[in-house]
Amino acid sequence: MKPNLSLTSERIRKIIESKGLTLERFGDLIGDTPISSVNNWLRGVSLPNKNRLLTIANTSADWIKWGTLEEYIASYLIDSGYELYIKDFPEIPHKVFNDIQERYSDTFSLDKDYELLNPIIKNIFSKYYSKDFEIYLNEILANDINPLIEEYASQKHSISKELFFKRANSRLQDKIRNGDFKYGEKEILIDSSKQLLNEMDLAYQDISQYSSVEDFFYKITKNQFETEKFISDLSKKYNFPYEKNSIIAKFLTNNHDKFKSN
Secondary structure, eight states: OOOOHHHHHHHHHHHHHHHTOOHHHHHHHTTSOOHHHHHHHHTTSOOOOHHHHHHHHSSOSHHHHHOSHHHHHHHHHIIIIIHHHHHHOTTHHHHHHHHHHHHHTTTSOTTSOGGGGHHHHHHHHHHHHHHHHHHHHHHHIIIIIHHHHHHHHTSOBSSOHHHHHHHHHHHHHHHHHTTOOOTTOHHHHHHHHHHHHHHHHHHTBOOOOOSSHHHHHHHHTSSHHHHHHHHHHHHHHHTOOOOTTOHHHHHHHHTGGGGSOO
């Protein structure tokens, strides 16, 4: 995660103003830094190097880079892809911060080395996020996804409607468990579901050419050639002698019209 340079510039400006220094004097105090470099920091063009950050901040460079720990938590979560969730639940960074303060203030220094806390932030955050995401997801499943699966499952396939629905649901849940979707990505979830259902629709297409036994015999006995071909293929498959113009071939061809469905 990279610091927001417009925010770092504001923090550096606050430090300069709080000390009542000119930019030139400020540059001198932190190691003969040219005024052009100081101007670049204040314009959000660049960030001081690590040593200069420490000199400017006196104790921790993290405040200049990220602000308070609570601000860092918000930036970290947004950078991790949870911007839409934080937008709907702006209190979450504060809750995570409070939990860290209660549990880890004796273990960690909470005013520096924020990045060491990333695994802890992620772990505490997931406790809040998982509940809200489940509610959000269930709403989309009930209102959008399940009716879509039902629509596809109702079409003619080589498997039953119930089995199609079950398999589609299972494959979609796998995608969700793999973290393919986040809170607020409703359209992405719906589009991905449609893609999955289109793939399944193609894979389980009912390719049956015949509607009944009568329809089968009607179509394979439309002339002598087709009937002979059918018996020849059958003889190869089941390993019995093929005899051209057999009694069966004649019977099937002569009764062709009787196989036609009403």
